[in-house]
Structures are given as C-alpha cells and as structure tokens.
Amino acid sequence: MALPPNFLDELRGRTPIAAVIGRRVRLARSGRNWKGCCPFHGEKSPSFYVYDDHFHCFGCGAHGDAIGFVMQSQGAGFMEAVEQLASEAGLDVPKPTPEAAEAERERHTLVTVLQAAETAYQRRLFLPEGRTALDYLLRRGLTEETIKRFGLGWSGEGRGALAADLTRDGITQDQLVESGLMRRDEDSGRVYDLFFNRVMFPIRDRRGRTISFGGRIMGDGQPKYVNGPETPLFSKRRNLYGLDLARAGMRAGATLVVVEGYMDVIALAQAGFAGAVAPLGTALTEEQLEELWHLSPMPVLCFDGDAAGGRAAARAAELALPLLASDKTLKLATLPAGEDPDSLVRRQGKAGFDAVLAAAAPLADALFDLLRQANGDSTPELRAAFRTRLEEAAKRIPDKSLASEYRSTFLDKFFASRQRPASARRGFTSGRKFPGFAPPPVRTGPRPHPALDITAQERARILTAILIRHPHLLHDVEHAYAELELTDGLARVRNALREWAGERDHLDSQDLMDHLSSAGLTADVGQVMAPVPVPLPECAAAAAMPAEAATGWWHIFGFLNVDRLREELTLAEAEVARNLTGDTARRLVALKEALLKVLRGDPDGIDLAAA
Secondary structure, three states: OOOOHHHHHHHHHHOOHHHHHHOOOOOEEEOOEEEEOOOOOOOOOOOEEEOOOOEEEOOOOOEEOHHHHHHHHHOOOHHHHHHHHHHHHOOOOOOOOHHHHHHHHHHHHHHHHHHHHHHHHHHHHOOHHHHHHHHHHHHOOOOHHHHHHOOOEEOOOOOOHHHHHHHHHOOOHHHHHHOOOEEEOOOOOOEEEOOOOEEEEEEEOOOOOEEEEEEEEOOOOOOOEEEOOOOOOOOOOOOOEOHHHHHHHHHOOOOOEEOOOHHHHHHHHHHOOOOEEEOOOOOOOHHHHHHHHHHOOOOEEEEOOOHHHHHHHHHHHHHHHHHOEOOEOOEEEEOOOOOOHHHHHHHHHHHHHHHHHHOOEEHHHHHHHHHHHHHOOOOHHHHHHHHHHHHHHHHOOOOHHHHHHHHHHHHHHHHHOOOOOHHHOOOOOOOOOOOOOOOOOOOOOOOOOHHHHHHHHHHHHHHHHHHHHOHHHHHHHHHHHHOOOOOHHHHHHHHHHHHHHHHOOOOOHHHHHHHHHHOOOHHHHHHHHOOOOOOOOHHHOOOOOHHHHHHHHHHHHHHHOHHHHHHHHHHHHHHHHHOOOHHHHHHHHHHHHHHHHHHHOOOOOOOOOOO
16 A cells, blocks of 8 residues: 655654664764664664664665654564554554545655746856846856855746646646645635745755745745745745755754855855754744754744844744753854844855854743743832743643753742842852752852851751741742742652652642651751750641741841842732732741741740850
C-alpha cells in the first residue's frame, strides 16, 4: 500500500528518532547529535551517529530514518514499522481507499507542475526580459551562485506567460489553478495568473520539494509580497521558508534563526548563517514552533528593534509558553533600530549579525522585559498589575517544575528591578546559593554587632518554622524569604521547601515533613523546630489560624527588612484596588497588621537576652 507523503512526513516529524533508537542502543551526546555503537555490526568504539531525522553508521554504512531503523532492527516490514510508530505518535494510518489513491496522484501531479514552473521562472530571470529583476537581486548584494541555490526566478511582465510556457509540456490551466499558480474567477470562470511582474521565490518543504511560491513585485505596486494560496501541498501555518537548507546547515553546526522575510533568509545564508528560516507572511504559529523544535531545542527568534518588532516578539513569546518543556525553549534577539538582517549583514558583514546572536536573551529574561515595557511599572498600581501578568505568564507553562522556575525568575527580577537601600540588607552569610532565586546582596558596610547576627539568625529560623507548619504561605512569601541570608542548614531546608512547592498543587504540612525527611533533612528540620535558644511563637504552631500565621510571618520579617515589607504592602494595596478577591484582601490585611506591629515596636517573641 502506498502511503501519502504528507502522512509519512507528519509521522517522521512526530517521532523523536533518538528516543526510538535509544531503546536498543546506548546513545551519548555528541555536540548537537548522538552517537553509540552500531547495533548492526559488532564494534567496540562508536561509529553510529543519530541526527535530527536520520541515522548513519560510518563503519558498516547502515543508514535510514526512524521507520528504517524499526525495519532493520526488528526485522519488520514497512507497514508493520509504520503502524508501530504511528500508534506511538497517536496517528491513524490512512486506509487504502480510492480517494486516498487519487489524492496521492494529485499530489504527485502538483509537485511536477510546480517543478516545471520553477524551471520556467529561473529560465526567464536570465533572459533579457528578466534583466530588471536580476539587476534588482544583484543590487541587493546576492551573487549568481546564491540566486541559483535558492532557485530565484522571474514571473514575466504580462499575464499568461507561465501558461504559455507550460502548456507546451502538456500542463493544463486546471492543474495550474490546483497548484496555486493561477486563479479562477468564480463569476466569470476566467483564469488569470497569480504572479506577474514579480521576482519569484520557490517555497520548499523539509525534503527540498517545491510546494509553492512567493513573489515580490517590481516597482511600487501593492501588495509588495504575495504567497501562493493553501493547496494540498502547501500550508502557510506549517511550512517555513528556507527549511530544507536550514536542516542541512544545522547538521554542520549552524544556529537555527527565525527572521522575518525571504531576503533576510537568503542574505544570512550567503553571509554564512546557514540555519535561517522565516514564516510565510504570517505571525509564527504553533505548528511552525514545533517544526523548529524538531531541529533545535533553542532556536533564536530575531526581531526588528522597532515597536512592531517588539509586538511580534511578545506574541511569539506568549505563543511559546504553553508549549515549553525542559528541552523546548527559545532565545529572542533584537536588531538595532532601523536594521533588518539583510541590511545589517550588507553594512556590517558577518560580525554584525554575530553580535546580534551573541546578545540573544533567554525566553524568561526577554519575556520579563517585554511585559515590563508593555505594562509599565512606574506606579504601585502598574507594578501590581505587572507582577500579576508575570505570574499569569508562568502559570501558562504546563510543566509544573518549569513553571515554578519561570515564576521564581520573574519575581526575582521584579523585586531586583527596584533598588533598596543598603540599610535594609541585613542578615548573615550563607555558603550556598538557592537555585531559582537571586543571590543574596553583598554586604558593603561594616559588619553589624554579632548579637544582631544571632537575632537575625533566630528570626530566619522561626520564619522557616512557620512555613513548615503553614506551607500554604510559601507562594505568597517565597521571594521575600529567598532574599534572606541563611546558614547552611536553613539554606538546605529552604531549597527543599522551594523544590517541593514547585511540584505540588496542594501544600500540606505533613506531606512537606515527609518530603524533608526523605530528602535526608531530618536533623536540619529538628534544629529549625527546636524550642531553643528561644521558643517558637504561637504563629508557628500547627494550631495557629492561617491569618495569624501570615501576619506573624510578615511581622518577624519586617524586623529584618522593613523597606521590603512596605513595598509588599504597597503592591498589595494596588492589587486590591485592581482585583478585589478574598485572597488579595486577606493578604493586604496581614501585611497592614504586620507593618503596624513593626512600627509600634511590638515584640516578635525573640529575646535572646532572656533566653
């Protein structure tokens, strides 16, 4: 049974070949690829390499894709291998119907028609009638070698040129309409060319077959660029310009870069950036992102440095959030104002674009800056709304552990974006870093009196004890808590608290205690919960009410950093004004009561002299 190529392409795209081969071969990373000992001949040193879409053994010559590996390693037939992989990928194998056979014949016909059109367009570009178009491409800095490599051509100045060329080969107007090269007026039935007086850009699929065209008009007409319509071969949402050449470039170590247009891709390729691709006249889609991640776990999206580029970057970042995983992320690069990749490499050469790539920001950092620019943070109300936007963005990531890391990164940057006076940075030195949180501020003034260090240490211990008994507070206080400088034992407990909270929907004290015990922290927890050198206050007791625990936590924290307590209160007031709920109101009450107690000098129960 012949299967449609589009089904086989989708099956290969959904099948991670390294995972399939890794079931039978122990693979190790080798740069961007994998290597191992060949399963098809005995060898002691690895010569078997797995790439993004195929494997190859340099010892025995075995070669193929995921389907071929299943066939060769399991002795399976073609259909048996396809059915196995389709089941794992959640795809239904097409049934051998007359309609499917006809669709396959139609696809084959369309490929033939489009290849014939590409040849005709290329031929016209180098005829006298195509001189204007050829001069335009040469003025844009392209060499004839590059022009031929990308298959660029010329449509002809008048209508009917393509049909006149191809009818000699037996290609009909109906076939030209089906392939997206001509259109039929529904009222009159008249057929006319879609492309005329345009430089032609073949659009190819991942295997290098021409599946459509884009055309740029010569002169001042509109629209400047036109893409072919949707056909059985071509979908704007699923395809990327330059994908076939970028895949080859990736195998040679190129960086996968997404730019805006045809000429950007071509200019970058000519300058030595062989991994450039572009969407097809639309914003980046989910399907295109998945295609990019098949090639690289961290493609770079490159945007213009103007307002439109900022909006496009924000859309792409928001689109990516629900699709992210530990092995699927992005970097965002911004071009200098007034530049696009084409103009930049023409003016500054390869070094200019190398600098843009080197400055590309990880998605979390880029999204923080984009949301800050879009939202603003110059008033308490704007800062509260900005913080909410950041937390909502993190919640869109389905992987809970990754979402927790993003939330931590966002809020670390949020609080770090507002400088606090050095007098508020009180605490004691920790020998460990707290993953996911900003490092504690460096003490720049003279060391405080040792008694103050001991008092701060006791306060940090009691804050930790409250969280162990009342872990529902963790998400509310985690970033204030993260800024405290802790001793090694407390730092280990804090790290475990953060890890545990990032993986749980329901924060339960007994579950937390079990987690800490299984993490080997029983001794550390015992020291936290001990009644010495001072007894734990009532707000740290298991029987304390949630509101009492929250107020008590912020009260004690306020003696360590009253400026941060004030900022939290200001943000809470703005949040209540913007979004009054039971949770936001309770948080505001707890912070107000805590600050009032600090300002009145109400004791927090820590009296080392009495102890």
